Amino acid sequence: MKPERKLSIFWMFRYLLPVKWRIAVLLGMLLTSTALQLINPQIVQRFIDTASAKGAVGGLFSLAGMFLVVAVSNQLLTVSVSYMGNDVAWRATNRLRADLLKHCLRLDMRFHNLKTPGEMIERVDGDVTGMSNFFALFIVQIIGSFVLLAGILGYMFATNWPIAITMSIFTCISIGVMVYIRDFGVSATQAERQARASLLGLIEERISGIEDVQANGGVPYVMNRFHRAMRSVFLTGRKAWMLRVVPWNVTVVLFAVAVTVVLIIGVSMYLKGEITLGTLYLVYQYTQMLNDPIEQLGNQVQEFQKAKSGMRRSREILSYESEIHEGTEESLPSGALGVDFDQVNFSYNEDNRVLQDISFSLLPGERLGIVGRTGSGKSSLSRLLLRMYNTDSGVIRIGGTDIRSLRLEALYKRVGMVTQDVQLFDGTLRDNLTLFNSKVADQEIIETTERLGLRKWIDKMPQGLDTHLTAGGASLSAGEAQLFALTRVFLTKPSLVILDEPSSKLDAATEAALQAAVDQLMEHCTGIVIAHRLSTLKKVDKIMVLGNGRILEFGAREALAQDSSSRFAKLLRTDRQEELA
Structure with a gap:
């Protein structure tokens, strides 16, 4: 196994490990759901054979009732599995988002001077969302697909080995092709994510400088840059999509060949009286069911390519090291410092x-x-x-x-x-003055603002220190903003x-x-x-x-x-x- 692939697998399980018990529950539900999917065609087989043999009506009603119960139970399990899969994915990838954000906040200013906020949002959220989509369906569709494949092929080998061999050959070829071309679109998808990050960076940068853009007639230039960036997103996205759908197209062709061969064998055996009409239906139904996990595996190969490009970009961020290394000293002399x-x-x-x-x-x-x-x-x-x-x-x-x-x-x-320049954060006036330090008492805040001349402004606020402020600082005049900043520093007793x-x-x-x-x-x-x-x-x-x-x-x-x-x-x-x- 290549080192990069080992690292990708390690990354996946590193973030899935904290939710291992939820995964265990999910696997149990998944196995039950797979078993129900395998049982229902067999109920239909017995129904067809019983009806063909002019069996008792009561028996047919019993089989119909069993089919209904199994179908409803399977549908409920399918919904539950989907919910649990998304829950596992969000819990796992939110840990990664937190790691990325924490790491970015600790990087030095040289790094942040080279990266726009828009690009970092795409790195922390956009790339991880692609990984989340993969995580959400990895257990459900990848593992579920293999379990379903094993169940179908196992039953067919016990029932009819020529058809089982045909199905096995189709399955092995399909999976082998998908494994071989699984990385087809990774680099192209990575380029697509970078193009999107550049677009978001451009939008964020121009909106933050809107006054200069409008005052100096820069709107046409900005729009020209925007259209060029959008074109780059379109071209890279189209290329990435075309490369990602290759596995799906391959499986469609292979499935058409497999169905044709299986039906020819099945019909031939039925005409010779070697299998019943119900068994022929079962062969056809299982062949159709065989396509579902193969197709899901193909879809997941596409999601894997997106996820892998996100992993690469996330690892790239986490590989950056700050040039600011912390020391070990915990304190400084008391009083004013030289x-x-x-x-x-x-x-x-x-x-x-x-x-x-x-x-x-x-x-x-x-x-x-x-x-x-x-x-x-x-x-x-x-x-x-x-x-x-x-x-x-x-x-x-x-x-x-x-x-x-x-x-x-x-x-x-x-x-x-x-x-x-004073930055306000989305929170209460109290939170902004103390920078979310809950240990600072309200009385200390009031006394400090009184001394610094900011008390009158606070008294005008509709809810005093509990007044909610929006990010940016538009509600403050230049003088108030400076007094605001001084109050923040004053409360830390520097x-x-x-x-x-x-x-x-x-x-x-x-x-x-x-x-x-x-x-x-x-x-x-x-x-x-x-x-x-x-x-x-x-x-x-x-x-x-x-x-x-x-x-x-x-x-x-x-x-x-x-x-x-x-x-x-x-x-x-x-x-x-x-x-x-």
């Missing part, structure tokens, strides 16, 4: 270094303001502090501890970050706070309110403020000026402000002139 950068270098790709030889120290409780032109590396520095990326070289220490030796949970408990352009979208009055909230937030922690507006940096202790990924200037704010030759002093003069203008 920050040290020691010859740190960083790049998003090898051709473009973003930060070069960054070295500075920040004492516990100090506030650092970082300024610089767009692309100077300000936001990259904050992302390194939160280990969204690894440094190329150098060491970053928080509280004297190398952040690479820390568990990520220990780092995030003590370091908070506020950005200019020892180091990073503010990345917190006031870039605010007017002067709202910025003043925000600054008061920031001052409260940083009373007992170390702070790093990244800003374009120098007014945001009035109360920082130190200033860092970045340019082209290097530290151009670093020192005490007051000293740099009073040094007319410093870069920061020049920025202050430019800022005042712009305000006067």
Whole structure:
């Protein structure tokens, strides 16, 4: 057996193992249903032979009643088997969905920068749905088909071996052909899934940027891209379908040949008086029944191709490893935390270094303001502090501890970050403020929002903290969103706070309110403020000026402000002139 096939089988049973008892019940129901399918044609055989021999009417009524009971029982079992099969499939594949989502959430930002949300939705849900369809019918149709085949052939060998041999040859050839061409459409189906993922990624990307698309007249371009992506989905889907139906077409041809041969043999034996009319019916009926499991096996070969392509793509996702490896340290010193950068270098790709030889120290409780032109590396520095990326070289220490030796949970408990973009989640106002941490008391939330100036907004909500918010954040103004983000961080009681352009979208009055909230937030922690507006940096202790990924200037704010030759002093003069203008 090839390694890849072994891995596929291992994957199937790995996720089916937790539902093994349900599978056992399902198999029991399946065997019973198969037995009933084999019994009913034999009842009809006896009915025909009894009627041909002009048997008792009471006996015929008894056989008719037995047929009805068996048929109804079999139908009820068929429904139950279908329900149980889908239940097993969803339970098994939902575990896989959870594994995929958990793994994706743990991957580093380099991975997520290359994958759109739409593509990841297709990977986590679309691919697994194809596997779910296969899992749902694998036990029911694959195992059931083999059991039914064995029952039909076994009975026929006991009754009429020439016909049984003909059926066996047809069965073996059909199964052999399907096994041989089972992978015909796997690669094409994989390409089809990738085309669908690209289409979903395109739609998600363009809808998320709808304002820019509409404002800049980009709708025709987007539609052109959409039609090209749809054409790719159509072409790859058509090719995949054509390759997947090959097994089914082969079985149809083989079945036509088998039925012809069996009927010729059966009619010939009946005319010679070697079998009864009922037995001829039984031969015909079993031949027809033989086609059902063969056809189901053919259909499942198609589903297997879809499932296998999903398995490949799912294993591909799970094979990615995050470059962010957790350390073992569980805690940091209490109180405000110092920050040290020691010859740190960083790049998003090898051709473009973003930060070069960054070295500075920040004492516990100090506030650092970082300024610089767009692309100077300000936001990259904050992302390194939160280990969204690894440094190329150098060491970053928080509280004297190398952040690479820390568990990520220990780092995030003590370091908070506020950005200019605030994400709301589908949930209550309370859930959004605490990020679904049920341990935070309502009284603490109310007191915090009162201090930060968000209480009036909460009081306007129809159900207070129980008000349901929708994802996205459209119900918040820019100022409210920033206060909202500050409240989130405030409730975690961080020892180091990073503010990345917190006031870039605010007017002067709202910025003043925000600054008061920031001052409260940083009373007992170390702070790093990244800003374009120098007014945001009035109360920082130190200033860092970045340019082209290097530290151009670093020192005490007051000293740099009073040094007319410093870069920061020049920025202050430019800022005042712009305000006067």
